[in-house]
Amino acid sequence: MRSWPWKSRRRCGRARREHFRSPLPRTIIPAKPHRGRGRRTQGWILDAHPDYERDSVVLWLWTPSGVHRVEDRTFRPSFFVKVPPPELPDLQRRLGILDQVAATRVVMRRTGLAAEEPEPLLEVVPRHFADLRDAARIVDSAGKYYEYELYDVDLRLTQRYFLQHGIFPMGLVAYDGTWRALEEHFALEYEVPPLKRDVLDVRIDAPAGIPRMDDRLLAASLGDETVDGSEEDVLHGINALIEDRDPDVVFTDGGDAFLMPYLQKKAEASGVELRLGRDPGFHGTRSAKSYFTYGKIVYKPSQYLLKGRLHLDRGHFAVRESGFAGLVELSRLSSLTPQEQARLTPGTAFTSMQTNLAHRDGVVVLWKKNLPEAFKTAEDLVLGDRGGFIFEPEVGLHEGIVEVDYASLYPNIMVKHNISQETLECPCCLLNGQRVPGLKYHLCTRRLGLIPRVLRPLVERKRYYKRMKKERTPLQEVYEGRDTILKWLLVTSFSDIRGTATRATAASSATRRSTRTRATSSSTPCGSRSGRGSRSCMASSTRCGSVPPPSPAICVR
Numbered sequence: 001m002r003s004w005p006w007k008s009r010r011r012c013g014r015a016r017r018e019h020f021r022s023p024l025p026r027t028i029i030p031a032k033p034h035r036g037r038g039r040r041t042q043g044w045i046l047d048a049h050p051d052y053e054r055d056s057v058v059l060w061l062w063t064p065s066g067v068h069r070v071e072d073r074t075f076r077p078s079f080f081v082k083v084p085p086p087e088l089p090d091l092q093r094r095l096g097i098l099d100q101v102a103a104t105r106v107v108m109r110r111t112g113l114a115a116e117e118p119e120p121l122l123e124v125v126p127r128h129f130a131d132l133r134d135a136a137r138i139v140d141s142a143g144k145y146y147e148y149e150l151y152d153v154d155l156r157l158t159q160r161y162f163l164q165h166g167i168f169p170m171g172l173v174a175y176d177g178t179w180r181a182l183e184e185h186f187a188l189e190y191e192v193p194p195l196k197r198d199v200l201d202v203r204i205d206a207p208a209g210i211p212r213m214d215d216r217l218l219a220a221s222l223g224d225e226t227v228d229g230s231e232e233d234v235l236h237g238i239n240a241l242i243e244d245r246d247p248d249v250v251f252t253d254g255g256d257a258f259l260m261p262y263l264q265k266k267a268e269a270s271g272v273e274l275r276l277g278r279d280p281g282f283h284g285t286r287s288a289k290s291y292f293t294y295g296k297i298v299y300k301p302s303q304y305l306l307k308g309r310l311h312l313d314r315g316h317f318a319v320r321e322s323g324f325a326g327l328v329e330l331s332r333l334s335s336l337t338p339q340e341q342a343r344l345t346p347g348t349a350f351t352s353m354q355t356n357l358a359h360r361d362g363v364v365v366l367w368k369k370n371l372p373e374a375f376k377t378a379e380d381l382v383l384g385d386r387g388g389f390i391f392e393p394e395v396g397l398h399e400g401i402v403e404v405d406y407a408s409l410y411p412n413i414m415v416k417h418n419i420s421q422e423t424l425e426c427p428c429c430l431l432n433g434q435r436v437p438g439l440k441y442h443l444c445t446r447r448l449g450l451i452p453r454v455l456r457p458l459v460e461r462k463r464y465y466k467r468m469k470k471e472r473t474p475l476q477e478v479y480e481g482r483d484t485i486l487k488w489l490l491v492t493s494f495s496d497i498r499g500t501a502t503r504a505t506a507a508s509s510a511t512r513r514s515t516r517t518r519a520t521s522s523s524t525p526c527g528s529r530s531g532r533g534s535r536s537c538m539a540s541s542t543r544c545g546s547v548p549p550p551s552p553a554i555c556v557r
């Protein structure tokens with residue numbers, strides 16, 4: 001398929017011998033309800049995944065002495081149902097006899113960011129992890145798909161686990177039966193463990209030029225070592241190389257799209273058990289799909305996530321744009337494991353950060369939002385969706401030109417003016433809210449919105465790493481990666497804001513509000529001639545009583 005730097009070659013004989021070594025040379029720490037202190041292990045959370053067969057969450061802890069597997073069988077995910085209070089006892093009784101449901105209880109939770117007080121909800125604990133969706137669908141159909149509102153149905157199990165225990169992926173933790181984070185979640189300076197990284201590649205006899213699933217496997221390489229021989233030899237050789245070199249991160253090129261399904265097919269045909277992870281098999285496997293986004297159809301291959309080590313495709317967006325350092329930064333911020341995060345967009349990371357913050361505030365997240373845009377008059381549309389203002393250039397040769405660059409323009413505007421779904425047209429500031437220039441809307445001056453709360457630390461991080469990457473330190477490359485991924489996180493955050501914040505607020509006019517938000521933002525780059533109140537917009541930025549003072553948004557270079 002491609003030529004490698006073949007530094008050394010090994011024959012299949014050794015590969016065969018090593019295949020029969022005993023697998024999983026690791027310490028396995030069973031998690032149990034904590035009574036007193038157990039043996040303490042300290043390390044970084046490399047990966048986590050649910051085990052649907054054992055109803056447990058498995059975490060992989062990287063330590064200098066090796067990778068530890070921690071399995072927690074005490075974790076029980078749940079979801080919430082909002083029903084008219086008179087119907088609650090009847091629904092609770094009916095759910096009690098369902099096979100998929102282990103327990104139900106009435107709890108108090110806030111169902112939206114704008115909601116001041118918690119309200120009674122029915123918490124449903126499924127019998128098995130795999131029953132969660134089924135149970136939710138049954139409840140939804142019992143409410144004829146519109147009478148009941150369901151919450152916290154589609155949160156990832158590992159994300160729930162991290163939230164419940166106050167830990168996060170790639171974070172330093174201590175474990176002795178209970179988890180304890182040993183560093184701040186949003187620490188600017190943090191250590192990334194020295195993970196061992198190798199590239200896995202294969203050589204294929206591809207007479208058609210493009211390798212196909214039926215083409216013959218000739219050889220494989222991991223790092224600078226290779227194996228060849230018959231297909232069976234090569235597969236045994238890959239197993240042996242993985243076990244021998246024991247990488248923490250396996251990089252591939254097109255791993256999800258071709259290499260992994262190809263190897264899996266070859267392994268099945270040859271009767272060889274392929275062991276690429278520290279536990280056998282893959283997790284989180286899902287079928288390939290195509291979807292429509294931003295005017296084009298995108299194909300998303302199925303994913304092949306390894307257990308206990310990371311399979312990363314060098315073509316994945318975060319890895320390609322910002323290297324491993326950027327991916328680690330994103331994973332820590334979003335609480336999505338590096339393998340998952342690598343296959344998702346920075347926009348999903350932003351959504352996840354909003355969900356995490358809402359969860360910490362005691363707010364549950366609505367499932368299946370379906371909030372149509374509210375009616376708007378033609379005048380509203382014209383005024384609200386003006387788009388950007390472009391200055392006509394004066395044609396000619398000019399000297400002494402100054403370039404003005406806005407640092408994180410939209411995010412800074414949203415932080416400064418407290419723009420968020422629940423702060424726009426809030427009921428608490430009808431008389432003294434901050435007016436949106438040129439429009440009849442207002443912003444809250446009493447409460448800080450979810451989006452500014454998520455954005456503010458990101459804007460500050462970006463500023464810090466941008467400064468640090470210019471200093472000649474051994475970590476320059478790391479700072480560059482973090483700075484780059486934060487740039488993408490802030491760029492894509494705006495379009496994704498509409499998704500989750502809508503879910504979190506559950507306000508009927510969320511989509512409409514977001515559109516207004518865009519209009520508000522685009523009116524604010526205070527140029528000298530943009531007109532329509534943009535100057536007053538900047539001038540009035542500090543009026544919000546409870547909103548922290550803004551930080552400088554514009555840098556001139």
Ligand SMILES: [Zn+2]
Pocket residue numbers: 426427428429433443444445446447
């Ligand atoms: Zn208000």
